[in-house]
Amino acid sequence: MLAFMLVATLSIAQNTSTVSSTGTGNGVTTDQEGSNTSTVTQDGTTNTADVDQIGSSKATADQTGLDNSTFQLQNGAGNSSDQLQNGDRNTASSWQYGDGNTSNEIQVGNDNRSLIWQQGNDNAADVNQDGNDNNSDGALGFLDQIGDRNTADVDQTGNDNQSGIQQGVFNGTPASDNTASVSQDGNSNISGVNQLSDWNTATIIQNGDSNISAVTQQGSTLNNAAVTQLGNGNNSSVLHNGSLNTAVINQNN
Secondary structure (H helix, E strand, O other), X not given: OHHHHHHHHHHOOOOEEEEEEEXXXXXXXXEEEEOOEEEEEEEEEOOEEEEEEEEEEXXXXXXXXXXXXXXXXXXEEEEEEEEEEEEEOOEEEEEEEEEOOEEEEEEEXXXXXXXXXXXXXXXXXXXXXXEEOOEEOOOOOEEEEXXXXXXXXXXXXXXXXXXXXXXXXXXOEOOOOOEEEEEEEEEOOEEEEEEOOOOOEEEEXXXXXXXXXXXXXXXXXXXXXXXXXXXXXXXXXXXXXXXXXXXXXXXXX
16 A cells, blocks of 8 residues: 555656745745746845746746846746846746747846747747847737747847737738747837748848838748848838748848
């Protein structure tokens, strides 16, 4: 009887949660069901972290400063979410449904916002924001992927930059195997990528201030858009509706 009980105990899935808080008024909420691992580290004042996991995934959150907030929800197997925030009043959120998805959010500075939503399998998303009031969360900024094997990367340095990437559903069909990359270095730049079919690639590079770029690729497959804008006040727009279209824009002033 004892041997049976030992075997049964070893076969039960186990969750592991590690919390370390240093400072005043920090709060952590963890809810895990299945065989998950979470690690939350907070150093500062009135920071909050919320981890919700169902299945078998891994989440880490590390915050230093004042009034920072993280949220991580994962439902599935083999998902991974990592969040690092250093500064004040930064907000990072990650929602992942499916298997094998990965998200990474790094924010250094104050009042930055990041949101990642991934639904499907084997998607990957990265947000790196260094400065103040940068936004990849909200009306003009987000990272949303619905489908399989999509990859998105946002890298913003400076202040008041906004970036949004959506790789999702077109006519009821999820988008898969798309790649989007946005790099903005400067202030008050705005970029948007919208890819609603399969096997599309979009790259936006903006260095300077007050540049605007928008890329939309939908309807079919294997479209490619590459935008590079250097200087201040450049504006570009790309719309592809079909297959095997290519656009290359270089603007410098």
